[in-house]
Amino acid sequence: MAARGMATAVAHPNVALVKYWGKQAGAGNRPATPSLSVTLSGIATTTRVEAAPADRLWLNGEEVQDAKVAGFLAELRTAFDIPGLAITTDNDFPTGAGLASSASGFAALTTAVDAAFGLGLGGTERSAWARRGSASAARSIFGGFVALVERDMEPIAETVASAEHWPLAVTVGVASRRMKSVGSTEGMERARATSPFYKAWTTSTHDDFAAALRAVRARDFDALAEVAEHSSMKLHALTLTSRPAIVYWAPATVAALHALAQLRRAGTGVFASIDAGPQVKAFSALDDADEVAEALANVPGIERVIRCGIGPGAVVTEAG
Amino acid sequence: MAARGMATAVAHPNVALVKYWGKQAGAGNRPATPSLSVTLSGIATTTRVEAAPADRLWLNGEEVQDAKVAGFLAELRTAFDIPGLAITTDNDFPTGAGLASSASGFAALTTAVDAAFGLGLGGTERSAWARRGSASAARSIFGGFVALVERDMEPIAETVASAEHWPLAVTVGVASRRMKSVGSTEGMERARATSPFYKAWTTSTHDDFAAALRAVRARDFDALAEVAEHSSMKLHALTLTSRPAIVYWAPATVAALHALAQLRRAGTGVFASIDAGPQVKAFSALDDADEVAEALANVPGIERVIRCGIGPGAVVTEAG
Numbered sequence: 001m002a003a004r005g006m007a008t009a010v011a012h013p014n015v016a017l018v019k020y021w022g023k024q025a026g027a028g029n030r031p032a033t034p035s036l037s038v039t040l041s042g043i044a045t046t047t048r049v050e051a052a053p054a055d056r057l058w059l060n061g062e063e064v065q066d067a068k069v070a071g072f073l074a075e076l077r078t079a080f081d082i083p084g085l086a087i088t089t090d091n092d093f094p095t096g097a098g099l100a101s102s103a104s105g106f107a108a109l110t111t112a113v114d115a116a117f118g119l120g121l122g123g124t125e126r127s128a129w130a131r132r133g134s135a136s137a138a139r140s141i142f143g144g145f146v147a148l149v150e151r152d153m154e155p156i157a158e159t160v161a162s163a164e165h166w167p168l169a170v171t172v173g174v175a176s177r178r179m180k181s182v183g184s185t186e187g188m189e190r191a192r193a194t195s196p197f198y199k200a201w202t203t204s205t206h207d208d209f210a211a212a213l214r215a216v217r218a219r220d221f222d223a224l225a226e227v228a229e230h231s232s233m234k235l236h237a238l239t240l241t242s243r244p245a246i247v248y249w250a251p252a253t254v255a256a257l258h259a260l261a262q263l264r265r266a267g268t269g270v271f272a273s274i275d276a277g278p279q280v281k282a283f284s285a286l287d288d289a290d291e292v293a294e295a296l297a298n299v300p301g302i303e304r305v306i307r308c309g310i311g312p313g314a315v316v317t318e319a320g
Numbered sequence: 321m322a323a324r325g326m327a328t329a330v331a332h333p334n335v336a337l338v339k340y341w342g343k344q345a346g347a348g349n350r351p352a353t354p355s356l357s358v359t360l361s362g363i364a365t366t367t368r369v370e371a372a373p374a375d376r377l378w379l380n381g382e383e384v385q386d387a388k389v390a391g392f393l394a395e396l397r398t399a400f401d402i403p404g405l406a407i408t409t410d411n412d413f414p415t416g417a418g419l420a421s422s423a424s425g426f427a428a429l430t431t432a433v434d435a436a437f438g439l440g441l442g443g444t445e446r447s448a449w450a451r452r453g454s455a456s457a458a459r460s461i462f463g464g465f466v467a468l469v470e471r472d473m474e475p476i477a478e479t480v481a482s483a484e485h486w487p488l489a490v491t492v493g494v495a496s497r498r499m500k501s502v503g504s505t506e507g508m509e510r511a512r513a514t515s516p517f518y519k520a521w522t523t524s525t526h527d528d529f530a531a532a533l534r535a536v537r538a539r540d541f542d543a544l545a546e547v548a549e550h551s552s553m554k555l556h557a558l559t560l561t562s563r564p565a566i567v568y569w570a571p572a573t574v575a576a577l578h579a580l581a582q583l584r585r586a587g588t589g590v591f592a593s594i595d596a597g598p599q600v601k602a603f604s605a606l607d608d609a610d611e612v613a614e615a616l617a618n619v620p621g622i623e624r625v626i627r628c629g630i631g632p633g634a635v636v637t638e639a640g
Contacts, residue, residue, distance in 0.1 A: 233560040
């Protein structure tokens with residue numbers, strides 16, 4: 001496509017099966033541990049960029065200042081000649097509440113800028129740039145099951161299995177639409193500096209990653225359920241044992257965990273994953289998704305149920 | 321008092337400021353870490369024992385079989401000549417739901433048996449026997465602030481500060497009256513065997529114990545709040561990262577945590593402690609207890625608020 005200083009891109013949030021929490025020292029947003037996610041279908045961020053006299057950003061229809069976006073653009077401009085940008089970005093799901101809006105946001109922004117100004121980035125390069133905005137954004141560039149690992153001292157994201165390989169359902173129970181109290185970057189730094197469990201977290205997550213990758217390749221639901229729930233619980237154990245503690249859960253988060261455990265005891269294959277926020281993401285076979293969605297909808301305090309699948313990476317939808 | 325084969329004793333649950341979770345290998349119920357608790361006033365277990373043709377146990381008016389009580393009596397009889405026992409024990413608070421009914425229960429039982437059959441045990445010996453029924457029962461023998469530490473390879477409980485030294489209020493928010501899903505003994509063993517954080521827990525708890533002891537001696541509320549909440553969160557981090565995970569919290573547990581954090585942000589000195597169950601114990605100055613009780617009563621899902629203080633050890637109320 002010709003690069004005429006305008007483009008729109010769509011990207012999707014992702015949910016990590018093996019969680020990321022904690023950065024390496026130094027610049028570049030390098031995760032301290034490997035992670036493995038699925039990119040979602042069903043919810044998306046749409047971001048349009050256009051050359052403008054100065055940078056301005058509209059998020060969900062409102063003009064905002066965002067230090068992370070400003071820092072990202074400054075970094076991008078050290079490598080590329082990019083004019084001022086008018087950016088409009090819209091999420092069709094709650095923003096900043098543990099639904100990975102920064103992942104889809106930076107994936108869409110990077111993809112749109114690449115298309116608008118003809119940067120000619122490949123997927124791996126776009127992913128590396130998106131990571132500098134938000135580490136988990138590196139994964140949302142790609143579709144399906146996506147690993148973010150360190151290779152030759154450099155983080156690299158790649159699809160390890162397609163959505164067609166294992167088309168699971170991901171049913172999101174929205175426990176609260178409020179913005180989270182402590183952002184991920186601050187929460188990660190607090191865990192690294194103060195949780196007595198941080199070291200064991202980084203060590204044990206390498207084993208979790210290997211186990212989850214094996215389970216995905218073998219389509220072994222029970223094995224994936226076991227390790228993914230464990231990884232999710234470990235992330236929250238880290239935030240709870242940070243000083244001061246961070247309680248990302250809402251009452252309905254716990255209610256949903258108990259409801260899903262009950263469903264599993266009754267024989268339905270389902271497991272829960274929770275990111276840095278109150279929402280509960282339930283993984284199941286497609287055939288069980290109706291039952292899971294109904295169970296979540298019946299949980300007191302769950303405001304909304306969003307039905308997702310495993311989806312594609314970031315794409316350009318308009319450029320001119 | 322003459323020992324004529326009958327006695328009644330009253331003992332109180334305790335709430336650990338520095339939690340106990342995990343036993344040493346081998347027999348005797350020896351904790352893997354030091355712990356520090358307050359014995360409560362305001363809620364109690366009353367236990368009556370009387371010589372009988374065979375052991376029978378009535379708990380809250382209902383005859384029950386209890387393997388822990390049976391094992392405890394068998395162990396006691398290896399050291400003392402004790403006849404069959406008719407035991408009636410009553411809790412004026414929810415049983416088996418994280419309110420330390422086994423602590424007050426075994427403290428009262430040991431104290432009653434000692435009095436009924438003239439075993440002549442001192443406090444330290446009663447505490448050591450009570451521990452064999454339930455490790456935290458070792459602390460409920462004594463009043464005030466009670467430490468359970470290892471000395472000469474043997475656990476020993478003792479009062480480290482009296483209730484009068486620092487008369488705090490302990491306000492209990494009952495989030496659920498249901499029995500807990502996984503008992504403490506099983507939960508502790510699961511954490512030891514499967515949580516990647518268990519080793520760091522045992523190591524770091526020694527520091528917490530020292531910090532909490534300093535805070536109690538100095539009556540430094542903020543310092544005690546910081547370390548006690550951290551210790552409580554660590555216990556739950558262990559249960560969440562056990563495989564499979566144990567979620568002791570109810571939705572109202574999380575709601576109460578958020579409500580108390582809100583109260584603290586507004587300037588009231590209060591901190592939360594949660595044992596292996598859903599109930600939330602809020603510590604504050606006596607002067608702030610009305611406000612704390614009102615805040616807990618207003619939390620959705622909190623069924624009942626119980627106002628406690630720091631109370632005395634186990635006592636004999638009747639012997640004949």
